[in-house]
Amino acid sequence: MRYERQDTETPLEPVEQIAEEKSKKKVHVRHLFYKVPLSQQPLRSIECSNIRDEECKHILKDVSLTVKSGQMLAILGGSGSGKTTLLDVIANRHEGGFVEGEVLINNKMRTKEMMKEISAYVRQDDYLLPNLSVRETLLFVAELKLPSSYSKEKKIDRVNSVLSELGLRHVCNSKVGGEEVRGCSGGERRRVSIGVQMLMDPHILFLDEPTSGLDSFTAHHLIVTMSELAKSGRTVILTIHQPRSDIFELFDLMTILSDGHVVYAGQARAMLDYFTLIGYPCPPLTNPCDFYIDLTTIDHRHKENEAVSKERLNKLLKLFQEAISEVTSGMYTTAKISLGSSVESESDSFSRNSPSLTDADSGLGITFDQPPKGSDSKSLINQFRILIVRAFKNELKGYSSLLIQAIEALFMSVMIGCIFINLGFDQISVRDRVGLFFIMGGLYPFIVILDTIAKFNAEREIFYREMEDGLYTTGPYFFSKVLSTLPFHTAFLVLYTVPMYWLAGLQPKLGKFLGNCLYTYMAVYSSRCMAMAISAALTNFQVAAFVANLLFTVFLLSSGFIINLESLWLGVRWLKWTSYLKWSFQALNQIEFHGLEFSCNDSMVQMYGECPISNGTVALKSYDLDKESLGECFSALFGIICLFLLLSFLFLKFVNQKPKK
Numbered sequence: 001m002r003y004e005r006q007d008t009e010t011p012l013e014p015v016e017q018i019a020e021e022k023s024k025k026k027v028h029v030r031h032l033f034y035k036v037p038l039s040q041q042p043l044r045s046i047e048c049s050n051i052r053d054e055e056c057k058h059i060l061k062d063v064s065l066t067v068k069s070g071q072m073l074a075i076l077g078g079s080g081s082g083k084t085t086l087l088d089v090i091a092n093r094h095e096g097g098f099v100e101g102e103v104l105i106n107n108k109m110r111t112k113e114m115m116k117e118i119s120a121y122v123r124q125d126d127y128l129l130p131n132l133s134v135r136e137t138l139l140f141v142a143e144l145k146l147p148s149s150y151s152k153e154k155k156i157d158r159v160n161s162v163l164s165e166l167g168l169r170h171v172c173n174s175k176v177g178g179e180e181v182r183g184c185s186g187g188e189r190r191r192v193s194i195g196v197q198m199l200m201d202p203h204i205l206f207l208d209e210p211t212s213g214l215d216s217f218t219a220h221h222l223i224v225t226m227s228e229l230a231k232s233g234r235t236v237i238l239t240i241h242q243p244r245s246d247i248f249e250l251f252d253l254m255t256i257l258s259d260g261h262v263v264y265a266g267q268a269r270a271m272l273d274y275f276t277l278i279g280y281p282c283p284p285l286t287n288p289c290d291f292y293i294d295l296t297t298i299d300h301r302h303k304e305n306e307a308v309s310k311e312r313l314n315k316l317l318k319l320f321q322e323a324i325s326e327v328t329s330g331m332y333t334t335a336k337i338s339l340g341s342s343v344e345s346e347s348d349s350f351s352r353n354s355p356s357l358t359d360a361d362s363g364l365g366i367t368f369d370q371p372p373k374g375s376d377s378k379s380l381i382n383q384f385r386i387l388i389v390r391a392f393k394n395e396l397k398g399y400s401s402l403l404i405q406a407i408e409a410l411f412m413s414v415m416i417g418c419i420f421i422n423l424g425f426d427q428i429s430v431r432d433r434v435g436l437f438f439i440m441g442g443l444y445p446f447i448v449i450l451d452t453i454a455k456f457n458a459e460r461e462i463f464y465r466e467m468e469d470g471l472y473t474t475g476p477y478f479f480s481k482v483l484s485t486l487p488f489h490t491a492f493l494v495l496y497t498v499p500m501y502w503l504a505g506l507q508p509k510l511g512k513f514l515g516n517c518l519y520t521y522m523a524v525y526s527s528r529c530m531a532m533a534i535s536a537a538l539t540n541f542q543v544a545a546f547v548a549n550l551l552f553t554v555f556l557l558s559s560g561f562i563i564n565l566e567s568l569w570l571g572v573r574w575l576k577w578t579s580y581l582k583w584s585f586q587a588l589n590q591i592e593f594h595g596l597e598f599s600c601n602d603s604m605v606q607m608y609g610e611c612p613i614s615n616g617t618v619a620l621k622s623y624d625l626d627k628e629s630l631g632e633c634f635s636a637l638f639g640i641i642c643l644f645l646l647l648s649f650l651f652l653k654f655v656n657q658k659p660k661k
């Protein structure tokens with residue numbers, strides 16, 4: 001097929017201009033193939049390269065494109081056409097598949113490190129702490145990412161310029177918000193996510209479906225902002241679903257994918273001419289993107305439709321290949337003008353190992369020699385300091401959730417206190433006291449389990465993405481998480497113990513009250529740590545909740561109240577050593593019973609010859625609660641907390657925290 005030069009609305013560009021554009025190219029994708037194994041077992045890419053073609057799903061099939069600084073490239077296509085995969089592979093963020101072909105950045109094969117330095121990736125969903133304000137969100141990321149050599153003022157300036165650049169100044173003090181927290185609108189939140197990535201002033205910005213979920217006005221406004229960013233010298237590559245025609249006009253380059261094939265790659269404004277020329281003009285009053293995506297998408301609904309659309313796709317691919325051949329053969333045709341700088345001739349390419357062509361030699365407007373190095377230079381202590389302030393602020397600002405937890409602790413306390421109100425000193429009161437300590441040391445530890453798992457699960461996405469972006473490492477995150485919540489847990493615990501202690505009429509001695517608080521706190525904290533460890537090990541919420549509840553039940557049964565521990569079957573008797581509920585139950589009883597005297601009525605004395613339980617020491621003995629000393633109970637609880645914390649850290653570090661949706 002031969003394309004003759006025709007008079008179209010597309011202005012012809014002089015050869016020099018085209019040559020200059022070629023010299024400016026930045027991201028160059030050549031003959032890119034990507035396949036993933038069909039088996040569910042994750043394979044390493046080396047193994048994947050060895051498996052047979054029929055055992056693989058081919059997602060990208062011979063994709064080539066070029067985009068350079070100052071341009072915005074939109075990757076379009078129907079659902080499942082491979083847009084996100086292409087973006088991931090270019091950005092070197094793909095997982096578990098096998099790549100063939102080349103992705104060159106300034107003539108060099110891109111590496112993970114290189115991409116980390118020069119690019120930023122805005123994901124389809126927003127992963128932001130909902131309670132922080134827009135400005136706080138950006139400031140914390142600036143603190144974590146920008147070099148330590150930057151002064152506080154410089155970081156604030158950078159945040160201010162990003163706020164202005166993205167049109168977020170008017171909402172800078174609003175909460176970011178989220179599913180459960182009222183705050184910014186969806187579009188504003190999207191821009192905050194982009195702002196987070198913009199802080200490092202990346203040379204290449206990847207955006208996966210930045211307009212998804214936005215109304216058309218906000219979507220248009222966002223793409224205008226991206227177009228301005230591109231014009232300021234960055235390279236913007238984004239995927240998008242059927243954009244409105246006013247959005248379409250903002251793109252410089254366009255790649256249309258269908259079933260992993262490139263159906264069109266070239267200048268956006270020349271797309272209509274190209275398709276008209278090959279016999280597929282866009283009907284009047286029709287959105288060209290809608291029309292051409294429909295045209296190129298395989299219709300899987302019926303066999304007949306599928307065959308027809310597959311045949312059309314094959315024809316379109318053939319025509320596109322012919323157009324590329326004309327470009328590569330150097331013919332100065334409409335095809336070449338249309339495809340412009342997005343399809344480069346083979347002769348323009350160069351060896352990936354070319355030592356002579358440096359970044360500076362390539363003549364780009366942007367140089368990569370001074371990337372603003374970020375978190376690598378941040379010490380762990382610094383990361384911890386920033387993260388603990390952020391976590392504390394986020395907790396504190398989520399006051400509605402804090403209020404609910406406070407009311408919950410208070411309500412349970414008053415409820416239990418009322419049931420056990422003013423315990424007396426007769427024989428029956430001994431059993432009541434033991435029952436009170438069982439419920440006191442068991443109810444709240446049970447309630448915090450689900451709360452801890454739910455919170456951990458909700459933050460997992462943010463943790464995973466921020467780790468992926470290299471903002472911090474596991475250690476600082478973990479310790480900031482553990483320590484930032486301590487003051488809140490302490491406050492809830494006071495609300496839980498004080499009313500109950502007072503209403504039940506337990507010994508009014510400061511030492512005993514503080515001892516009671518300490519051991520209740522340790523029981524509750526052991527529960528939180530256990531839930532944290534399980535949540536770090538099992539990323540699925542339901543599974544984690546099930547395992548945590550199961551374990552708690554086992555600990556409750558082996559706490560020494562429901563069944564005497566000596567009566568436990570030998571095979572599970574060891575459980576009592578790991579049951580934190582056993583240690584706290586024993587300690588709470590010992591603290592209260594020591595120093596108490598109990599009365600008997602005459603009939604009891606007559607029946608038993610003496611008062612069966614005359615004081616607290618006898619009571620502890622009769623309930624088998626004096627086996628270990630208070631010190632031993634403290635050491636055991638401390639050890640269990642440390643063990644769960646250690647497990648939480650190890651699971652967080654070594655188990656893949658990728659959220660399973």
Ligand SMILES: Nc1ncnc2c1ncn2[C@@H]1O[C@H](COP(=O)(O)OP(=O)(O)OP(=O)(O)O)[C@@H](O)[C@H]1O
Binds near residue numbers: 057079082083085096
């Ligand atoms: N790791 C993987 N394993 C198996 N199949 C995969 C994997 N990654 C992507 N795919 C498949 O490859 C195809 C392309 O996926 P991709 O997410 O890139 O499409 P998309 O064009 O971005 O779709 P959408 O617009 O719906 O998000 C889909 O059929 C998807 O199911």
